[in-house]
Amino acid sequence: MAEGQYPATLAEISLPGSFFARPAQAVAPELIGCRLVKRQPSGALLWGVIVETEAYCQSEPACHGHRRRSPSNETLFGEPGRFYVYVSYGIHHCVNVTTGRSNWANGVLLRAVELPGEPYRVAAGPGLLARRFGIDRSFDATPAHPDQQLWIAPRLEPLSSAELVQASRIGISQGQALPWRWYLRSSRSVSRRVKERPLP
DNA sequence: AATATGATGTAA
DNA sequence: TACATCATATTT
Numbered sequence: 205m206a207e208g209q210y211p212a213t214l215a216e217i218s219l220p221g222s223f224f225a226r227p228a229q230a231v232a233p234e235l236i237g238c239r240l241v242k243r244q245p246s247g248a249l250l251w252g253v254i255v256e257t258e259a260y261c262q263s264e265p266a267c268h269g270h271r272r273r274s275p276s277n278e279t280l281f282g283e284p285g286r287f288y289v290y291v292s293y294g295i296h297h298c299v300n301v302t303t304g305r306s307n308w309a310n311g312v313l314l315r316a317v318e319l320p321g322e323p324y325r326v327a328a329g330p331g332l333l334a335r336r337f338g339i340d341r342s343f344d345a346t347p348a349h350p351d352q353q354l355w356i357a358p359r360l361e362p363l364s365s366a367e368l369v370q371a372s373r374i375g376i377s378q379g380q381a382l383p384w385r386w387y388l389r390s391s392r393s394v395s396r397r398v399k400e401r402p403l404p
Numbered sequence: 405a406a407t408a409t410g411a412t413g414t415a416a
Numbered sequence: 417t418a419c420a421t422c423a424t425a426t427t428t
Contacts (some may be wrong), residue, residue, distance in 0.1 A: 258422070266422065276413060293423055296412025299423085313422055331423050375422055395423095406428075416418075 213281060214241045214249055214357045215350045222286035224348070228259035232312045233368055233386040235301075237359040240317050241350075242337050244318035251326060251357070255391040256316035256354020258373045259384040260300070262309035266379035279345045280309045287354060289334070289344040296331025297340050300350055301356065311390045315374075315385075329395040363388075371398045 219238065224231060228371060232399070241251040260267040268277045268290065278286040288300040289312050302308030317327040325347060327333040334340070339354065348355045371385045386395045 260422070268422075272414090274414080290422080291412060293408080293421060294413095294414085296423055298422065315422090329423070373422070377421090406426105408426085409424090412421090414419090 214239060214251055215243075217357055217403050218346070218350050219285075219358055221285045224301060224303045226303060228261055228310045228312050229384055231243045231301075231303045231368070232257040232259040232300075232384065235312060235314070236368060236386055236388050237363045239357040239359075240314065240337065240354075241357050242335075242339075242354045243337065249321075252317035252336075253391075254314060254316075254356075256314075256385070256387040256394050258315055258369050258386075259303075260309075260311055260313065261304075262381045264335050265380060266373065266376040266382075273309075277309065280311050281291075281307055284310070285349075286345055286347050287343050288313035288314075289341050291341065292331065297334035299329040299334050299337075299343075303348055316387070316391075316393050318391055319356070322327040324392040326393075328393045337357065343350060369398065369400075 207326045212239050235254050235257050238254050240254055240368045244250055262269045269280045273281050283306045284302050288302050289296055292298050300315045301309040302311045315330050317333050328335045367389050369387050369389050370383050372380050372383050373385045
């Protein structure tokens with residue numbers, strides 16, 4: 205594929221609503237290798253490959269919607285395929301995409317993205333990701349669709365299962381037992397990796 | 405690995 | 417008021 209042709213497809217192809225209408229733990233690994241795309245005010249497209257995700261579900265205690273439904277987490281209970289943006293530790297914005305069905309808190313946290321032509325680790329972590337893409341609460345509840353400013357484009361090629369690492373989630377005090385974090389093994393832009401035993 | 409930082413939401 | 421928080425940066 206020609207160099208300049210690649211970004212053009214980003215606005216033409218995006219993940220359909222049906223992709224998000226499934227449990228978060230099914231969607232999260234399939235988002236690895238997909239591309240987060242933002243249309244800049246100039247019209248230029250900023251994009252990067254999603255290399256780390258985590259799934260959250262109302263039934264487990266680490267989920268923002270586990271305890272109560274409130275104005276701040278309302279989007280997580282809404283229809284799938286929208287961005288849920290929250291403020292973490294009062295400082296950082298974190299970007300999720302809603303999954304599942306309405307009235308059931310379910311979503312995938314986008315933890316790291318790798319941007320072509322930029323230094324590694326500029327978006328290696330959910331707060332850094334939101335900062336690099338200029339995403340704040342004004343993006344909360346917006347549909348992940350190319351007729352908006354922010355959406356997700358599918359992978360160009362299938363991902364080898366050997367490239368996918370499954371691990372437990374980060375930064376939570378409850379629900380650590382669930383292995384609901386996924387990342388791209390070959391990426392240098394993953395926020396934190398588990399130590400892997402070398403093959404015998 | 406441990407700690408300082410920071411501000412927002414929620415309960416008391 | 418008090419408290420916990422889906423982090424990050426800086427230090428041992």
